[in-house]
Amino acid sequence: MKRRNFLGTIGAGAAPMAAPAQSTSAASPKPLSIGLIGCGGRGSYLAQETLAVKAAGNPVDLKAVCDIYQPRLERLSTRLKAKPFSSAAAMLGEGAVDAVIVATPDRTHLPLALQAIRAGKDVYCEKPLSHWSQFDLLKQFVAEARKSKAVVQVGAQWVSDPIWTTAAQRIKQGAIGKVVHAQTGYFRYGDGGERGMPVEDPNAQPGRGLDWLAFQGDGQARPFSVSRFFQWRMYMDYAGGPIMDLYPHPLTRLLKALNVGMPERVVAVGGRYLFDGGREVPDTVDVLIEYPGGPSVSVLGTQGNASGLDTVIRGSEGTVTFDKSFGMTFTPRPGGEGASMTLNSQPFVQDHLSDWLHCIRTRQTPRCDIELGYTVQVALIMAMRSLTGRKVAFWNSSRETITMG
Template sequence: MSEKPENRNPSTTRRDRRSFLLALGAGPAGLSAARAVAAQGSRSPEKKPIRLGLIGCGGRGNYLAQKVLALAEEGEPVGFTAACDIYQPRLERTATRLKAKEYKSAADLVRDRNVDAVIIATPDRVHVYNALEAVRASKDVYCEKPLSHWAQFEKLKELVREVRARGTVFQVGAQWVSDPMWARAAKEIREGAIGKVVHAQTGYFRHGDQGERGMKIDDPNARPGVGLDWEAFQADAPRRPFSVSRFFQWRLYLDYSGGPATDLYPHPMTRLFKALGVGLPKKVVALGGRYVYDGGRTVPDTFDLIIEYPEGPNVAVLGTIANNTGIETVIRGTKGTVAYTGDAGLAFSPQPGEDAPRRTIRTDRTVAEHLANFLQSIRTREKPACDIELGYRVQVPLIMAMLSQIEGKVAVFDADKEEIHLV
C-alpha cells in the first residue's frame, strides 16, 4: 500500500503552477507586495510586515508564492518585494505578477534593504550558495529541500556553521514535517513510549518519471546569453556545454540532482527523523540504478538506502519511481511500534506482553502551515519545524547514500572530524 503524503510529491508542481496562474488571473492573489503588506499591516497593526524575496521563479517558486499570497489574504502581514531568476522570461512573468523588483542575481537581491527574508526555490545545486549569501546578508531563509546537492558536503557544513553562528531563522522546505503529530510522537518516543527504538523504515514509491522527464522545456531554442545565465545555473557543477534538457529538465542529471533519492526522500525522511530524534549516522549503504527509465538520464530510478546509527536504530529508506506500491512508515521499539497510517495519523501499538500505549496521534497540517510556521518563527525567533539541524541530519545520510551508490562502497561518518569516508 502506498501512503498518500509520500505520493503527494514535487512533481505535482506543474499542476500547481497552472492553478496559480488561474488564481492570479482571477484576482486578489495578484495584489502587489506593497498593497498586500499595507493592507495586512493595517489589519494587524501589532505585526510588522515581513517583506520577502523569491529566489527561483520556476514551478516551486510560483507555487510557494501563491501560498504566501493566500496567507496574506487571510490576514498575515507578508508580501514580496523582490524576485530573482537567471532566466529572463520566468523572472519577468513572476516579478510582474508579484509586482516585485527584478533581480538577475541572488547576490544582488539579498543586499536589498527592502527584503527581510528569502524563499529559495532554485535547482538543488544552487541552494547552498543562495542560502549562504542570504544568511551572510542577515536575511532569514526558507530553503527548498534538499538542503544541498549531494556533492556539496563541505559547502553544506559551511552553511550550517554560518546559520548557527548568526541565529538565522532557517526553514527547510520539507513541508510535511509541519504536521505537529511528528513532534508529538518525538516527545513520546523520547520519553520511552515504545522502549528503545531499534529499527525504522520509510520510502517513496511512485509510478512514472513525470518528476524528471516531465519537466517542461519552456523554449527549445533557449540559449545562454543576456536572458539565460548558464554559468549561474551550473554553480559548482562540472562544466558542460549548454543543453535545453540540462537547463529545463535538470532533475535527470547527477550534476544537478540525485534523482528520486534526493528529490523525494527528504519528505518521508524528515518527518521520520523528527519522530526518531536521531543524530548523525555511523554508516550508510545504498543500492540502486536505472532499471526502467533511461533516454539520457544519469540519475537512478530505483534507490534503497540503509542507515546505521551509533547504538541504533537501523533505518531503511526504499523506493522506486516505476511502481507505486509503497511500504508503510514504521518505527519499531523494544516495547511497541509506531505506524504511520496516512490520513488517520500515527498509530501506537504494544509488542506482545509489553506495557506500551495503544492509541493514535491525529494528523492536522498543510503546506501553507509550513510557510506560516516560517513567518511565525521570524517574528518569535524560535526554531521552525524543520530547522537547519533537522535538515542537516537528513541531508548527511542522503549525501552518504548517493556517494555509496555511485562508488559501490560503504559510506562511514567520522563524527570527530565531521568527515565522510568511503570504504
C-alpha cells in the same frame, strides 16, 4: 510515562500543536518583506502559499522575485507585482527584503542561501539542502548559519504535520521502549518529475535573459542544452534521483520523530532499472542507515511501482505506524501495556511557511531547522556516495567527515 497514555492528553483527531497565531489586530507588526529566488514550478507554488498565508492574516509581503531566466521572472513579477531581479546579488544588495526563499535547482541552494545569511537575511531553503557533491559547502553553511543565528527553515514541509512532533515527544518519553528499527520510503510510477519537466522554449539559448553560468553554479562547466536547463532533474550535475529529490521528505519526518543525530554508517543500492534514454539519475534506490547503538533505518523506494509502504517505528515495547495519509497509530507489543490509539494527520503545507515567518518574528527555532536539516542531508550525501562508489559510507563524529570502506 505510562504506555497506555501513548498520546498523552491529546484525543484522537485533535490538533496537538496549533499553527503559530499571527495577530491582525491594531498592534500588528510591520509586514515581513520577502524575496523569492527561483520562479519555476516550486517558486511559483511557494509564491501562492505566501499569498494564502497573507490572506489568512499573516503580515507578509512578497516584494521581490529573482530568476536567471527572463520569461519566468517576468511572468511571476507581473503576476505578483513584485520587483524583478536577474541576480540574487542585486536583490540582496538593494536591502529591501527581510528574508529570502530559495527555490532554485539543488546545486544553487547553498551558494544562494549563504549569500542571503551573509547579507543578514533569514532563509527558507528548499530541499534538498545541498547538491549531493557539496558536503564541504554544507558544513560551511551550517557553521555560518549557527553563528549568524539566522532563522533557516528547510523546505521539507511534511514535517510540519504536528503528528511528527507528537511522535518525537512520546518516543523520547519512552512510550515504545528502546527504538530498534524504522522504515520509510517513497514509491511512485513514472519519471514525469524528471523527463516530464516542461521544456518551455526548445530554442532557448544562453545569453541575455538566460544566465547559463549562474545556473551551473559551482558545478562542472558543460555546453548549454535545453534539456539540461529545463529538465535538470535528469542529470547528476544538478540532481541525484530519488535520494536527493524524494527521500528528504520521508527521512526528515522520520528523523524528527527519532531525534537520533548523525548516522554511523550508510549503504545504498539501486540503479536505473526502468527509465533510460538520456536520464542519468537512478530510478530505484534502497538506503540502510545505522545510528550509533540503533536504530537501523531503511529508506526504500522506486519510481517503477507506486505500491508503497507505511512508515513504521519499532520499539521494544510497541510500534508506531504512520499510514499513507499520515495518521499515526500506536500499538503495544503483544502482551504489553495499553491499547492501540490513532491520531489523525493535520494540514501542514502553509503551516511550514507560517512557522518560518513566526520564528523570524520571535527568533524561535523552526520545525525543520538547520540541525535537523544537517542530519538529514549528511545521511543523504552518505547514501549518494555509497550508491555511486559502491562502498559503505562511515561518519566520523569527532572530525565530522565521511570515509568510504
